[in-house]
Amino acid sequence: MRELVDEAMNRFDEARTDADAWLAPRLHATLRMTRGEAADPGLWNFLALAVAPDYVLWRHLPLGGTADDPKKVSGVRFVGPHYSQAFSRLWWTAEMFRDGSDYATAEIACGNQDMINTALRLSTIDHKPTALALVRVLEDLSREGATRLGDRVNALCTAVNVAGSTLMYEVIAPDDVPDHLALSDWIEEVESASAVPWDRLPEGPADGTARRSSCEVLTRMFERFAAEAPLRDRARSAAPQD
Template identity: 80%
Template structure:
């Protein structure tokens, strides 16, 4: 862990948010565990408070100073918060939810957009793997096409997917196969003999099953319509409210 965070701080000091996409899959492949084990908040608190508090400060310290000239402070949730805010938990869970079996490529794309991991990790819908991968597919298409206000579009998309999920059953629209728990168990048990994760290419995750392409495709087309129709935040109104 120390080697990973020190390398991340060295590589991405000029653009600290960019560290997330590099670190998330490598953190996940290094800390091999089940979701039940990862749900233990004490593990992540220990990581942030004892193993690498310097990384938490480096990654999440707001720039500049307060109006009074004092240094800004890191939100306590980055040390001991919920899984979608805590500095290390958010990365592990993002890699877990957005990987496609052993392929961390979708997770790397998701973690390259702060609005995706900050918003999507709060949604119950991404427990459904084809839904999570469809979100990444739409994000990548928007990014590749040079969409303006990408962050606002991602937030609007996540909101639309969450609202629609109250009436639509994504599990029925895009069925998925059950994960291979035996493969996950084998991957976890191999941790003692596994080499350190590579730095110049993505590691390989557990070969516990990939999402059905047909399910990802049908949900991607649906979410593309959501993205096209979802209203974006009115920043003009927000700016007036702040000025007022």
């Protein structure tokens, strides 16, 4: 764990948010565990407070502080919920957005801060085709050079979450049950596994990939959402309040 965070700080000191996409899949592949184990906040609190508090400060300390107005790291980065805590947010993003043993989609998701900060809060991404379809739309928007990408991601996530309360994505786009035995085998191999590679993505558990047909159905649906979802009116939100 220390080797990973030290390498991340060395590699990304000039662009610290870029460390998320590099560290998340490697953190997940190093800390091999079930979702139940990862739901224990004590683990993440220990990592942030005892193992690598310097990384939390390095990654989340706002820039530009002064002696009169020093910048501070929010306490939730140390002991907050899974979508805010410095290490938990990375592990869970890798878990929710990986496609079986392939972390490529998780790397894309972690490369966009709005995807981590917004999508990770949504219960709908428990459905793997939904999570992967979000990544596909994000990738397409990025490739097309879409303006206000962050606002578009937030608007898309809101639309997906609202629609999910009535559409039931599991019915529209069914998926297979994960192979829990393969996950258990992968976890048990941790003692003999090599350290994760630094210059290529590691391999996750081969517990099954999402149905491609379901991903395609939801991708087309989410593309419509992305095209129609209203963006935040920044001029209005920046106006002084009466």
